[in-house]
Amino acid sequence: MKPKNPLKLEGAQPLSQKAIDALDHLAPSRRDFFKTAGFLMVGFGAATTAGAQSPINPSGNVDGTQLDNWIAIAADESITVLAGKAELGQGMRTVQMQLAAEELSVPLSRITLVLCKSGVTPNQGLTVGSLSTFTQFGTGGLRVAVDTARDALYQLASQWLDVPVGQLTLQNGVFTITGGDPSYSVSFGQLVQGQRFNLTVNTKAVPNPPSTWKILGTPVERVDIPAKAKGTFQYVHKVRVPGMLHGKVVRPPFVGAHVQSIDKTTVNGLPGKPQVVQVNDFVGVVADTEWHAQTAAAALAAGITWSNGVTLPDQSALYTYMTQQPSADSYSVNTGDVDKVMSTAAQTISAQYLFPYHMHGALASSCAVADVRGGTGNNATVKVWSATQGVYSMRPILSTLLGIPQANIEVTFVDGSGCYGHNGADPVTQDAALMSQAVGAPVRVQYSRRDEMTGGESYGHPFVSNEKVGLDASGTIIAWDYENILMQHGEGAAIGNKPGNEISGALAGFPTALVVPTTSPAPATAYNNFSNGVPSYVTGNINGVNNGTGTVASQRVLNRVVESPFWTAWLRAPDRLQNTFAHESFMDEIAATLKVDPISYRTRHLSNQRLINVITTVTQNALWDTRPSPKPGNARTGVVTGRGFSCVLYEGLGGYTAMVAEVSVDQDKGVITVTKATAGIDTGPIANPNGLANQLEGQVIQGISRTLVEEVKFRNTGNGGVITSGDWASYPVISFGDPLPTINTVLINNLNAGLTGAGECLLTIVSAAIGNAVFDATGVRMRQIPFTPANFLAAKAAQKV
């Protein structure tokens, strides 16, 4: 069989000739636009042309307000689209191509997509937060750019064919007169003739209505999957540049340890001409091959004397430790009347939920290639190939780290494995750059699994969530009081350009920004859902305006951030998962206390019809059995089954999602198995239903893994604390061979709303849905992640079920 879609992909490979041809005409030095662009200027006026700078600036930022920075149409009809949202395995490459093809009415194969290269693609910030679809289809992204181009092409065609725009028909990149002679036509290539548009992106350009979609809205196959299945796809791990050497890092064996002495002679005589690189506590070794670098690193490690590390909190008392630290406090909402209303309540209910450090656990240990030439200063240059989520945010970090102007730094995104947030992709890029600068040759750094898991990646925040509500005599919630305490350290260098905010820069001597405790909580001044810290069931009232999805008027959400001993940053559904585990489990507890059905109890406190619609659709699909939990008749020994529900409007801005989990629980062994998941989402018009379903399925299973088994482990030794989760044996995740649920995805194609993303929305609600199902089955309330057999049996004993 032939690959169905043998499209060539961009990345570390040179651009295809088609793309180069299309890009070439963008450089004003190559042509005199004032002579050749006359036709265009008739259409679009000279104002945008005069004094226009080169839109493509290989060493600088790329201005996203200029149409030519997004799209180029070549004389051979090929269309090059330049976009800044990375492919992380979530399918954004394909969706961005679908978007361009749809709006321009051309086949997908006409589009060549160039992704995430500094100086070439527009600066679109980080690829995070389920925001890529929202951004690209919104008013500040790719969609308005291609629609601006589409509208310009209509104007040009109108002049060429000498009919009003309204009489034109566009199909496959060719304009004809509606109802006229089909041979009287003009194509994109003829109209543009390889010229620049010289237009400002019109942020008011109108999209093609989703009801007319032919390419969007259909299950287009991902363009990268054939090469990935065939094995020919090149990831960042396989980037090779001439003269490249291989580097390995040697990290401190204890958290917070410093280099006291290094015996560099330990690598003398080893094969591969090893060179030791040391910048303060940053230690690495560079050699000719990866294996030589690896053997030299092992030898070098034995020759380093480290100071003792810091003493870690005792893992078994981590959550108590968190509550006792000085904290930076802020309110997300605070109506000021919670204590008063709570005091009038007929009944109050409170509970505490606990969530551990989690890892991204990217399948690939991170890798990057850096080529730093000329040492440091204004004449030095940097090229890096990285799976970073932000090619533009990487430039100032490297500039600070290396002492080289940003303008001399080029960052090219090349696919890595799924990262799920701030894994080791950024630090390994900095490691490669530090080593390349030291040895004056290109260096590729491939982390070991331990490098990745014990500091290369920045963990997800551990949480203590304290919930309390007051109910009136009818059981309606009249006040909601929530406090979350989370630990953080670093939060990545990308935000605010602080190389010391992740491991590489910190080891090299750059300062780490620490949590600054507050004396009193910062007030809530503008509504910010704050990572779903605000429960779905409150009004989200700030300064008299309600922005929430619920009806509870008296509300207080206090966020407390304390300093973590380990590196942390955003991990898929960051803090949304932790907060929602607490809120959605707690809502289930309240309903169970009142002996009412947990879904009808939720909708009773919701005002947002779109969220209610998703709940209704999902529960109908799941054949929800309306009744209170726990399930009547279940024995308190042996294997029992139950069902649980959870829902949320992700981050308060996009992705209305609901889920029913069905579980079986072996109450004697404590083993929880998710047998079925009904997972639904409304993200507006669906760009690619197959891709959306793929995302939901992955989030169900990843959510099961994070809920049932995942927890970063650590302990103290006589020489300082160590992270003991350093491989897949010590940080287990769901694996092939483990039980898998039947997954029923419910895709709500809401054509009346704007598009939002789906990369982490569903994941946000998985833990609570499982916990609620466990309660339904067993009467045991799971308030601590992970739901291991030991934690289940401990909860069962403590709750005397």
Added chain:
Amino acid sequence: MATYRLQVNGQSATLNIDDPTTPLLYVLQENFDINGARFGCGLSQCGACTVLLDGNPIRSCSTAVSDAAGHSITSLEGLAGMAGYADPSVMHPIQQAFVDHQAMQCGFCVAGPILYGYAFVRDNPNATRADIEKGLTGLLCRCCSHTRMIDAIQSYAQESIVR
């Protein structure tokens, strides 16, 4: 310095390698330009580095080049060729099944599920879905496309019986 004769995807080469414990994976990447076997953990825990050694899946990250010498090695890129498809651009039916089911997200792990799936179906032509799930034990997919991958292998198995 020792000399090893390796046969990779039907191509033979003689290599001089100073350390016989050099992982096969590194040799495949550096000397044979292989993309289809990748470094995931280096510990035989995930399967991203899987290749076939004389038709049976192994972890190339933890296999010494000296142990691979003299054997026939097949990576994802060479699977169709090994199965007798002459055109090197052609996909093996199990690879096509992964495309048809869109059975991946990032795709970094797929050497494991595809090559273990291929060998398992070959050795267990009447395998049930549950058998296939168990047959992939020891492999990881962190994007969690497990269900689709098993769907793909199962439909490949059913097509294989028809063929």
